[in-house]
Amino acid sequence: MSVTIKSAKEIELMRESGRLLGIVHRELEKAIKPGISTKEIDRLGEQLIRSMGCVPNFLNYNGYPASICVSVNDEVVHGIPSKHRILQEGDIVSLDAGLIYKGYHSDAARTHAVGAIAPEAQKLIDVTRQSFFEGIKFAKAGCYLFDISRAIWEYAHSFGYGVVEDLVGHGIGTHLHEDPQIPNFPQRRKGIKLMPGMTLAIEPMINAGRPDVAWLDDDWTVVTEDGSLSAHYENTVLITEGEPELLTLYEER
Numbered sequence: 001m002s003v004t005i006k007s008a009k010e011i012e013l014m015r016e017s018g019r020l021l022g023i024v025h026r027e028l029e030k031a032i033k034p035g036i037s038t039k040e041i042d043r044l045g046e047q048l049i050r051s052m053g054c055v056p057n058f059l060n061y062n063g064y065p066a067s068i069c070v071s072v073n074d075e076v077v078h079g080i081p082s083k084h085r086i087l088q089e090g091d092i093v094s095l096d097a098g099l100i101y102k103g104y105h106s107d108a109a110r111t112h113a114v115g116a117i118a119p120e121a122q123k124l125i126d127v128t129r130q131s132f133f134e135g136i137k138f139a140k141a142g143c144y145l146f147d148i149s150r151a152i153w154e155y156a157h158s159f160g161y162g163v164v165e166d167l168v169g170h171g172i173g174t175h176l177h178e179d180p181q182i183p184n185f186p187q188r189r190k191g192i193k194l195m196p197g198m199t200l201a202i203e204p205m206i207n208a209g210r211p212d213v214a215w216l217d218d219d220w221t222v223v224t225e226d227g228s229l230s231a232h233y234e235n236t237v238l239i240t241e242g243e244p245e246l247l248t249l250y251e252e253r
């Protein structure tokens with residue numbers, strides 16, 4: 001499959017898909033507090049998505065058994081919600097969510113603090129988010145894809161953090177995962193030239209320690225090999241001639 005350029009009509013649908021997902025994330029954030037189970041977060045997310053007339057795109061994707069990926073502390077991504085996993089004060093929790101609106105997918109992730117957390121944990125969350133914004137300085141027509149990859153890595157690495165290399169961002173549209181793959185670390189090649197109408201899910205996953213990851217026996221949950229904390233930040237982004245449009249970032253309006 002090659003990289004798709006969305007038409008004006010498709011861009012409108014991607015915008016609405018993203019706007020709705022931004023609202024889902026805003027609502028999920030409000031629910032994060034000590035005592036909630038990761039299963040309750042998933043149920044709330046699925047209900048919200050369905051109440052919008054949309055479909056959770058992660059549910060049953062390659063057999064993934066839930067609508068929201070909920071990854072706690074040293075879990076990097078793809079944590080499976082469980083009624084036995086209760087969030088505790090001091091935890092950090094990454095929520096990855098996606099939905100389909102009229103056939104168009106959106107995908108976004110955030111890491112949140114559960115109650116009061118250690119300053120080092122907050123710094124990891126903040127640097128991970130900022131690494132995305134450093135990356136998207138190059139998310140515009142005329143730049144090359146791997147400019148984004150390099151900028152993310154350089155920023156996060158400058159804090160001594162480990163940038164996960166085993167998982168990547170991706171194009172998105174009528175499928176959750178479209179070309180191109182978007183690594184979060186430097187490549188020897190430049191990658192494709194970015195063009196208006198491309199929609200990309202850019203998603204740095206950053207570990208406080210080493211970049212290496214492992215998979216739990218459930219074959220989904222990705223954890224840091226060294227047990228260090230990990231954070232995730234992702235938006236679905238529209239490439240334009242000028243500044244990128246962040247389709248999944250909720251804004252008061």
Ligand code: MF3
Nearest residue numbers: 057058059061064069096107
């Ligand atoms: N946001 C993730 C991704 O981009 C989550 C999808 S994995 C799933 O790949 F299986 F849970 F859907």
Ligand code: CO
Nearest residue numbers: 107201203234
């Ligand atoms: Co994604």
